[in-house]
Amino acid sequence: MIISGDPALMQIVAVSLQVTGTALLLSTLVGIPLGSWLGLTRFLGRRLIIVLLYTGMGFPPVVVGLFVYLMLSRSGPLGALDFPLVPRLFTVNAMVVAQVIISFPLVAGFTMAAVMGVDPNLRQQVLSLGATNWQATLAVLMEARLGVIVSIIAGFGSIISEVGAVMMVGGNIEGATRVLTTAIVLETRKGNFDLAMALGIILLSLSFLANVIMLRLQGRTFEP
């Protein structure tokens, strides 16, 4: 079945990749700047934001699912607006929203830790060499690149393995919002263990492949 390229299966893989890719991109775009900002600056209320972030890192995904469900449902505060940018429940975009909320705290938290681990004198040194503030921030991020990549990997891991929240807000609709994890749940419930197993192997392979690609991004960093 895997080899023959069953169209229904291909559809599930495609939706999985679409949700994961979009959600990871968005949580990276939010998480890396937020983590850098928290790691690099000191201001009133920073500790509160960090505590909230840490809470978010360990937040039960089903609760995020419930929250997004309530917000987006027709009678919910956002759903009732009927605004074009607010996604409808049981769509791919609704799943992306839930996934971003689940994963961006991980990206931000790990990025912050990586940035804070950089020698605090480095910033002063590059400023002294004539860097602008922005160039100095970039230099610090470059030093922290190993940790920043790890933050993306952590975000990816949380997204690709998520099932509860996407089930709730996506609805596991065949041909529309069914992804690998929700398909595994369904097939297992139906007793189709072979199919569930096959889906699981595909999921693992995709995850493995994605991590290999991200490690490549790190380039020479892992070399002695």
Next chain:
Amino acid sequence: MNATVYSLEKVSKTYGSREVLRVDFLEIQQGEIFAIVGPSGAGKSTLLRLLDFLEPPTGGQLRFKDYSANGGRAPLEVRRRVTTVFQRPVLLNTTVYGNVAYGLKIRGDKEVQRKVKEALEQVGLSELARERARLLSGGEAQRVALARAMVIEPEVLLLDEPTANLDPYNVGLIEDIVADLNRKRGTTIVLVTHNVFQAKRLAHRVALLLEGKVVEVAPVRDFFEAPRDPRTAAFVRGEMVY
């Protein structure tokens, strides 16, 4: 010929409620090696941070050539005319070449390769250009830091105890490079050191800083042979109890 590079009047720096620096008057001249000596905690590094425009003074007037610090961040064009080599070199996690090229790249320089090559030759590290900077010994790392500073051809090079904790071989190398830079390129150098012998070997003029205040400024011979202030005499003889 004797143009003034820095002029400080009543320049002070306060952290919290503690004033760690108060320089009533100080001038540094174009093309000289000006040494600042003093025990640790005297405010030497703080003074260098002001001269490098990394921090603004709390009060007083700090002038650098035609620029007058006004409490805010100095403009980039001014900051880029000065740089510091710190006591502990902070190298970027890349190659030796990448480190030396850094200041040129952020300036959009067109001749990065040629200039980096020359700078590495000057510090005797051409062979190590492709090495990871983090794998170098302390002396090599400090020479990379020196090359990285020299390559951007600063008008003033600030050195904050550049040879503390180094072996005599590397101390000698670095002192030679610094003296050469001053002689051949005319770069103004401000050298902070708690080693009076280094000041004696390199400097044209020396200042003693104690508890944030300039006690005495004198040409190197006078400073060591005929100090006006008894505290200078004591410091030079190594009798200062701190």
